[in-house]
Amino acid sequence: MTETVLSVRDIQKSYGSGSGRFRALKGVSLNLVEGESLAIVGKSGSGKSTLLHLMGLLDIPDEGEILYRGKSLSALTSRAADTLRNQEFGFVFQSFHLDPHSTVAENVSMPLVIGGVKKDRRRRVIEVLDRLGLADRADERTSVLSGGQKQRVAIARAVIAKPRILFADEPTGALDSTNGETVSQLLFDLNKQEGITLVMVTHSPELASTCVRQVVISDGLLLSTSGEGAAR
Amino acid sequence: MRTIDLLQFSLKSAFRRRGRAILSIVAIVIGAFTFTITSGLGNGINSYIDAQTSAIGAENTVSVTATSSMALLSERFEKYDPDLVSAVAGTGAGILSQSDINTIKSTLASGDRLITSVQTNPQYIHAPNGEKYRFIYNGFWPGKKVNLVAGTQLDDKNSAAQLVVPAYAVKPLGFADATSAIGQTVFVGVLGVDGQVRDIEAEIVGVQQRALIGGNLPFGNEAFDALLQDYSGKGAGGAKWYPYVLVVTDDVERVVNDMRDKGLSAATAAQMVGDSRTIVTGILLVLNLLAAIAIAAAMFGIVNTLLMSIQERTRQLGLFRALGMPRRTVFTSIALEAVVLGLIGSLIAVALAVGVGLLLGPLALEAAALDLPGLALFQFDAGSLTVIVIGVTLAATAAAVIPAVRAARLLPMDALREEL
Numbered sequence: 001m002t003e004t005v006l007s008v009r010d011i012q013k014s015y016g017s018g019s020g021r022f023r024a025l026k027g028v029s030l031n032l033v034e035g036e037s038l039a040i041v042g043k044s045g046s047g048k049s050t051l052l053h054l055m056g057l058l059d060i061p062d063e064g065e066i067l068y069r070g071k072s073l074s075a076l077t078s079r080a081a082d083t084l085r086n087q088e089f090g091f092v093f094q095s096f097h098l099d100p101h102s103t104v105a106e107n108v109s110m111p112l113v114i115g116g117v118k119k120d121r122r123r124r125v126i127e128v129l130d131r132l133g134l135a136d137r138a139d140e141r142t143s144v145l146s147g148g149q150k151q152r153v154a155i156a157r158a159v160i161a162k163p164r165i166l167f168a169d170e171p172t173g174a175l176d177s178t179n180g181e182t183v184s185q186l187l188f189d190l191n192k193q194e195g196i197t198l199v200m201v202t203h204s205p206e207l208a209s210t211c212v213r214q215v216v217i218s219d220g221l222l223l224s225t226s227g228e229g230a231a232r
Numbered sequence: 233m234r235t236i237d238l239l240q241f242s243l244k245s246a247f248r249r250r251g252r253a254i255l256s257i258v259a260i261v262i263g264a265f266t267f268t269i270t271s272g273l274g275n276g277i278n279s280y281i282d283a284q285t286s287a288i289g290a291e292n293t294v295s296v297t298a299t300s301s302m303a304l305l306s307e308r309f310e311k312y313d314p315d316l317v318s319a320v321a322g323t324g325a326g327i328l329s330q331s332d333i334n335t336i337k338s339t340l341a342s343g344d345r346l347i348t349s350v351q352t353n354p355q356y357i358h359a360p361n362g363e364k365y366r367f368i369y370n371g372f373w374p375g376k377k378v379n380l381v382a383g384t385q386l387d388d389k390n391s392a393a394q395l396v397v398p399a400y401a402v403k404p405l406g407f408a409d410a411t412s413a414i415g416q417t418v419f420v421g422v423l424g425v426d427g428q429v430r431d432i433e434a435e436i437v438g439v440q441q442r443a444l445i446g447g448n449l450p451f452g453n454e455a456f457d458a459l460l461q462d463y464s465g466k467g468a469g470g471a472k473w474y475p476y477v478l479v480v481t482d483d484v485e486r487v488v489n490d491m492r493d494k495g496l497s498a499a500t501a502a503q504m505v506g507d508s509r510t511i512v513t514g515i516l517l518v519l520n521l522l523a524a525i526a527i528a529a530a531m532f533g534i535v536n537t538l539l540m541s542i543q544e545r546t547r548q549l550g551l552f553r554a555l556g557m558p559r560r561t562v563f564t565s566i567a568l569e570a571v572v573l574g575l576i577g578s579l580i581a582v583a584l585a586v587g588v589g590l591l592l593g594p595l596a597l598e599a600a601a602l603d604l605p606g607l608a609l610f611q612f613d614a615g616s617l618t619v620i621v622i623g624v625t626l627a628a629t630a631a632a633v634i635p636a637v638r639a640a641r642l643l644p645m646d647a648l649r650e651e652l
């Protein structure tokens with residue numbers, strides 16, 4: 001359990017251009033070990049989401065590189081990157097990004113549809129929704145859901161295709177303590193039972209401390225690493 | 233992504249904004265409808281012309297006339313020919329003299345046959361004891377076939393004079409119907425140069441269906457024509473002049489060219505019909521151009537609809553890309569939306585046009601008082617309808633290329649960040 005799945009090497013990322021240019025990440029390096037759970041913490045605007053997007057192949061770093069199982073992501077073809085995002089990665093967005101025109105079940109099954117899965121889609125969707133207490137809302141449009149419900153749908157969508165790495169941007173940010181508990185239970189079950197590598201951004205010290213390792217980001221730089229996995 | 237899922241997704245996307253999708257479809261319907269109607273009209277009229285052309289028959293006959301000094305922009309003096317003194321009726325018109333006939337004869341090949349007809353002066357036609365009607369002759373065309381409602385074609389080998397009369401002549405001549413007119417004897421009065429009128433006794437062998445092209449007047453067989461010429465020339469001093477001559481030949485083209493080289497006018501039956509076909513083709517071309525403009529406008533409508541649609545769905549498309557949908561699938565799904573719109577639009581248009589054409593075609597002919605048996609104003613065939621549906625759908629798909637490329641180029645995070 002010490003194989004490095006994802007290796008981030010001195011990545012930099014800026015937004016905007018000219019005088020409006022903002023350096024969100026100023027050179028961050030870290031290794032993600034197969035099966036571990038990593039919490040990224042830090043003040044608002046410090047660059048946590050930016051880092052997560054880059055790691056999840058949703059954005060391209062300006063400088064530095066990211067390796068997945070030893071292979072540089074920048075060398076991947078567009079098609080290979082798509083397959084990676086669809087089959088190996090799961091992503092929970094900070095602002096959920098559900099399709100408001102589709103039902104809960106349609107949103108959750110999207111990765112399966114895109115991946116060309118045909119068998120058991122509905123059953124798998126209901127199973128996950130059931131775990132998150134939303135099975136009875138399966139056929140409603142997501143636009144009628146509350147913030148917390150949307151967040152749980154987003155999590156269901158991220159885990160439905162059984163990814164190898166799950167990136168979650170504040171997965172319990174919109175949830176009350178009961179639902180927050182359910183969600184973190186689900187995430188760590190997947191982590192422990194199925195060996196899914198977990199990377200989460202969180203403001204909750206409790207949730208962060210459940211992870212084997214915590215990194216702190218401040219002003220686009222990695223400040224410190226702590227936790228049992230810190231030695232790595 | 234499985235094809236069925238992609239199709240379902242595109243269908244859903246196409247109708248996400250129902251109003252806009254319907255407007256795009258309406259634009260496509262207008263263009264495709266025009267195309268279908270035009271093609272139906274073209275088929276209908278051309279197949280009618282085809283039928284009429286074969287009715288004219290006489291495919292190896294060339295009609296030769298002198299080039300008329302009254303022809304448009306002719307600008308030439310015609311030499312005075314003393315033989316034409318007696319050509320009272322034809323002053324100025326292109327009349328052939330005996331020397332012209334000799335010229336024509338000199339160009340003919342061995343197999344060619346020259347049929348001369350002098351100016352004839354038929355006056356009237358009547359059944360025995362019946363009322364007299366003015367007789368306007370359609371002429372003699374060797375090998376001529378007409379569309380008959382009753383009777384048989386003219387027989388040029390028969391030495392008895394024969395006539396085919398138009399359907400409208402049956403009642404005035406005193407016959408109950410076309411069938412009972414067959415075999416009846418009628419008389420045609422012919423004015424000679426000597427001022428006397430002599431009757432030709434002729435048998436009605438056929439009654440002609442009403443025709444748009446090729447003449448709606450009585451035709452005679454060779455024997456009838458000979459009598460007509462003979463009686464008309466009675467009393468003339470021997471000088472002959474001819475309104476036209478016919479050349480029957482195996483090489484129509486050579487004869488036409490030879491005649492033109494000699495400064496004469498030559499026309500084949502097919503050429504005479506060809507004129508009307510050219511006009512029809514011209515009109516259809518204009519209509520097709522209008523249809524093409526309508527389709528072009530519809531294509532811009534589709535470009536606009538799809539650009540707006542992907543603009544609105546930027547975040548959705550970004551999400552699909554984030555969840556691993558390949559660029560090619562994004563492209564295909566947008567193109568499929570256009571296919572859906574184009575297919576629905578063109579199918580509606582074709583159904584509508586066929587319905588309207590079949591329903592209104594006969595009504596339009598009736599309103600225009602065009603009672604032409606055998607003419608269906610609109611005629612649709614599965615082949616051209618299929619071509620229209622496929623063509624319009626392809627045009628719609630072509631219109632989708634720019635929006636689809638733009639959608640496929642979206643980067644996941646850029647698209648997701650889009651504020652809408």
Ligand SMILES: Nc1ncnc2c1ncn2[C@@H]1O[C@H](COP(=O)(O)OP(=O)(O)OP(=O)(O)O)[C@@H](O)[C@H]1O
Pocket residue numbers: 015016022024042043044045046047048049050051094649
């Ligand atoms: N698309 C963008 N354009 C310009 N600036 C951006 C953009 N996205 C992020 N930023 C800036 O980059 C910095 C880091 O943003 P990021 O979203 O990574 O912060 P964060 O650590 O996730 O904050 P939070 O805890 O509030 O979610 C912020 O200052 C933000 O203003």
Ligand SMILES: [Mg+2]
Pocket residue numbers: 048049050094169
């Ligand atoms: Mg954030």
